[in-house]
Amino acid sequence: MQPSKTLDHAPTSAPAPALTPAPAPALITNASGTHWPPDARFWSQFAELTAEGRRPHLFKGLLPPDFPGAAEIDGLLRRVHGEPEERRKLRLYVGNDLRRDLVDRFHSAPLAAGCSAFEAMQHAVDEQRLCIVLNETQIWSEALLRASGCFLESLYAARGMPPGGSELVLFAGNYAGTAFGVHRGYEHAFLLHLGPGKKLFHLWPAERYADLTGGYRDVPDCEPLLHAADTVTLEPGDALYLPALWFHIGTQDTYSASVAISLYDYSPEVWLARQLSTLSKRLTQNAFLIDHPNDPGHPERATPYLPATTDANPFADFASRAAALVAERVVPELAEQHWFRRRSNAGFGPGPSVQPPVRALEAHSRVRLLDPFRCCYAKNGAQMSVYLRGQQITLRDDPRLPLLLDRLNAERSMTLSQAGALLEDAWSSDALVGFFGALQRTGGLDVVRV
Numbered sequence: 001m002q003p004s005k006t007l008d009h010a011p012t013s014a015p016a017p018a019l020t021p022a023p024a025p026a027l028i029t030n031a032s033g034t035h036w037p038p039d040a041r042f043w044s045q046f047a048e049l050t051a052e053g054r055r056p057h058l059f060k061g062l063l064p065p066d067f068p069g070a071a072e073i074d075g076l077l078r079r080v081h082g083e084p085e086e087r088r089k090l091r092l093y094v095g096n097d098l099r100r101d102l103v104d105r106f107h108s109a110p111l112a113a114g115c116s117a118f119e120a121m122q123h124a125v126d127e128q129r130l131c132i133v134l135n136e137t138q139i140w141s142e143a144l145l146r147a148s149g150c151f152l153e154s155l156y157a158a159r160g161m162p163p164g165g166s167e168l169v170l171f172a173g174n175y176a177g178t179a180f181g182v183h184r185g186y187e188h189a190f191l192l193h194l195g196p197g198k199k200l201f202h203l204w205p206a207e208r209y210a211d212l213t214g215g216y217r218d219v220p221d222c223e224p225l226l227h228a229a230d231t232v233t234l235e236p237g238d239a240l241y242l243p244a245l246w247f248h249i250g251t252q253d254t255y256s257a258s259v260a261i262s263l264y265d266y267s268p269e270v271w272l273a274r275q276l277s278t279l280s281k282r283l284t285q286n287a288f289l290i291d292h293p294n295d296p297g298h299p300e301r302a303t304p305y306l307p308a309t310t311d312a313n314p315f316a317d318f319a320s321r322a323a324a325l326v327a328e329r330v331v332p333e334l335a336e337q338h339w340f341r342r343r344s345n346a347g348f349g350p351g352p353s354v355q356p357p358v359r360a361l362e363a364h365s366r367v368r369l370l371d372p373f374r375c376c377y378a379k380n381g382a383q384m385s386v387y388l389r390g391q392q393i394t395l396r397d398d399p400r401l402p403l404l405l406d407r408l409n410a411e412r413s414m415t416l417s418q419a420g421a422l423l424e425d426a427w428s429s430d431a432l433v434g435f436f437g438a439l440q441r442t443g444g445l446d447v448v449r450v
Helices: 040-049 070-081 100-108 117-125 142-159 206-213 223-228 268-273 276-291 315-343 401-411 416-422 429-441
Strands: 028-030 057-060 090-094 131-134 166-173 188-196 199-204 230-234 239-242 247-251 256-263 366-369 375-380 383-388 391-396 413-415 445-448
Touching: 040 142, 070 117, 070 142, 070 166, 070 188, 070 256, 090 100, 100 117, 142 166, 142 256, 199 206, 199 223, 206 223, 276 315, 315 375, 315 383, 315 391, 366 401, 366 416, 366 429, 375 401, 383 401, 391 429, 401 413, 401 416, 413 416, 416 429, 429 445
Parallel strands: 028 057
Antiparallel strands: 057 239, 090 131, 131 166, 166 256, 188 239, 188 256, 199 230, 199 247, 366 413, 366 445, 375 383, 383 391
16 A cells, blocks of 8 residues: 555565465455454464465455445545545545646535536546545544454454554545556555455565566556566455555556555654654753743743863763653653554544534443443553543543443443442542543443433
8 A cells, every 4th residue: 555655664574585476366265254353263364364464365255244335435525525625635646647736626616416426526627537545534434434443453452553553545536557556555454445346456576576677666557567466356345455565556447445454563763753843842841841940931041051171071961861851751651642542543543523422421321432442541640541532531540440441441331330339439420420421522432321
């Protein structure tokens, strides 16, 4: 997959250099009727079929019949159409050319009724062959976030969660070939094909690709390489596992949509580099508090002048102070938020801006944790942070609260009276209602009528 035009990280795991080419039939397994979400048996088979994640494999019919499909993509495109400019992430390609002018035209023109969203898009931009790419697709589809999240939770239970989390990327259209040409992604991914049409997917391991092309650069025209490709046909309900660094391209004649689940296993150094803007703000804030503890309203510097030595570096102590602040306070705070926001949201970063109906809570109410979300928590001094669906709730620390949250994660529902008993009846009824009301407002918890 290629979720962004510029890839700025390398995988921590790569295809083995000595993999021998496999004929396409060896890359296909009939997975119809697989337990959903996949269980430990499936993931054991996955490890064998993919050489521990290093070889691609097509799982035919893996997705259950009620998995969101082409109709959900139609609704998604209509939701994206109405987004304000600051939230627009859609990319449109004609051939290999990125057409930002068509994106502007799509957002500004009304979408015709009485036809599919894609047909309305064709009419709005006055182009017949289009390739649609949409990063962070989970922002616009609650259904895809939750269905894909259930799949990911089963993956995490069997193989762990990638440190960078996950992302949904939509590839849709009637393009003759993926707009990037023959290319490789730098992360492992699952490609879920939603239809309604079929898609041919052509694959080359890096060594074979280099033999064919003389290197590892993307190639815009796939035709000269197809004779040496491992080619599979994606039909609605199929799931293709695509390891990092395998060259690939999708081709099709009619409209279809696929959603890639990208698994980001980039290094901690890459993550830290992406925090530089936040680190700068945190360090500046802390500098005012350190240098002006009683007068934070004035930004004048109060650091004393240093000895003008030529054989020693007195400034090193000041630099060490800043480095210690970053290592001991700022980075742990950022790492906590990075991990728990994603872990509580099935591995995803941003999700839909949900505004769930807030139902009244009473002592006999039963609350239910929605799949695939999880409650996470971390103690910070006298406070505790609770995370659900990527959102953070801060409250006074209570050593009994982890037991309640662990039980909720395991059993998925409980009554408020059961919650009170787990807290040894130390919380008032109002405190319980307030806490579960805050969880409900994240969109990750529902109230079950009794």
